[in-house]
Amino acid sequence: MISSDLPTPTFLLDLARLRTNLETAARIRAEANCKILLATKAFALPAAFPFMRDYLDGTTASGEHEANLGAEAFGKEVHVYSPAYTEDEVQRLTQVAQHIYFNSAEQLARFAPIARAAGAKVGLRVNPGYSNATLGGDLYNPCAPGSRFGEVAAKLDEVDWAGVDIFHVHALCESLHEGSVGLIEHVAEQFAPYIEQVSTVNFGGGHFINKPGYDVDALIDAIKAFKARFGVDAVLEPGAGLVVNTGELHASVLALHWNETDLAILDASASTHMPDVLEVPYRPDIVGAGEAGEKAHTYTLGGKTCMTGDVIGTYSFDTPLQPGNRLIFTDQMHYSFVKTNTFNGTPLANLAMRHEDGRIELLSEFGYGEFRRRLGR
DSSP: OOGGGSOSSEEEEEHHHHHHHHHHHHHHHHHHTOEEEEETTTOOOGGGHHHHGGGSSEEEESSHHHHHHIIIIIOSEEEEEOSOOOHHHHHHHTTTOSEEEESSHHHHHHHHHHHHHTTOEEEEEBOOSOOOOOSSGGGGOTTSTTOOSSBOGGGGGGSOGGGOOEEEOOOOSSBOHHHHHHHHHHHHHHSHHHHTTOSEEEOOSOBOTTSTTOOHHHHHHHHHHHHHHHOOEEEEOOSHHHHTTSEEEEEEEEEEEESSSEEEEESSOTTTTOTHHHHTTOOOOBTTOBSTTTSSEEEEEEOSSSOTTOEEEEEEESSOOOTTOEEEEESOTTTTGGGOOOGGGOOOOEEEEEOTTSOEEEOOOOSHHHHHHTTOO
16 A cells, blocks of 8 residues: 555554654663653654564553553553542552553552552652643643642652652653753752652653754753662653654545635544644644745645634645645644544544554544444344
């Protein structure tokens, strides 16, 4: 199957580009002597896990189902964090996760004994009061005022650190090296008495290690300096940073319309296939397209749902659009297909991989059955 034969809409992962990104992670692991985990909240494609396995130490989950997926499909270390657990959930997690992180001193006191009795390492997430989140303002800032994520510094003296193995912070979102290094240095200066009581520090995700302009050497040097000072192990858990610019969303023009401006209606939707377009918000790039008015023909693109705001953005093209034209939205591997939905009965976008020999493998055939399954009996 070649790209033009793909049904649309389809998310297409390029394994050659993914390998290049994974080699960055492998270099950081080797030179900084740290662990790197895949955050499955950002990218969860089991068909790609065997390809990724040799480059990473395992997966980090945001809940029980992702932890199960990591154990089942990735097969290395499984770390899991959630803002809150039930006792039954912790009991089940001990069957699949070797590292369980708690959000507060209260959750730690209630459930850490269960995790420890099962042989799991115990972590506490701390709100470091620092952030370099570069996307979406407070929407994606874990340290925003009133955030529910992590124990606050003022309560850390109440923690029984003898029962904590891992000091965990997550404060970044699509941050370049200034954010990564800044977080590491901030943690070292502000939390040294607690770090001296644990064996591992997990610096969370949001490290955009494959984004152009990211100084990988600066990150490596910061991790090495931190480890030398405290004698602890270090962990990073990027998601988007591992898969940035590794794939696209292929879509088709269904119809043209006019209402004070030229409009094109696509089979890809912001509200169902690219929800971050509306939530962040942001405007994804399209191969061969320009800004509004830059090229000869400008169109506002939207999906076919009944949501008035289902608008992807305004773009210009060298030639007029026609029904059946294919459009390729770039950089769509992180936080897109993991968040898709079937609002209005819109079909889920299919999933596919381009192998390094150029062969394209279709991984799904979503249709009415998937829509119906989600609605129960």
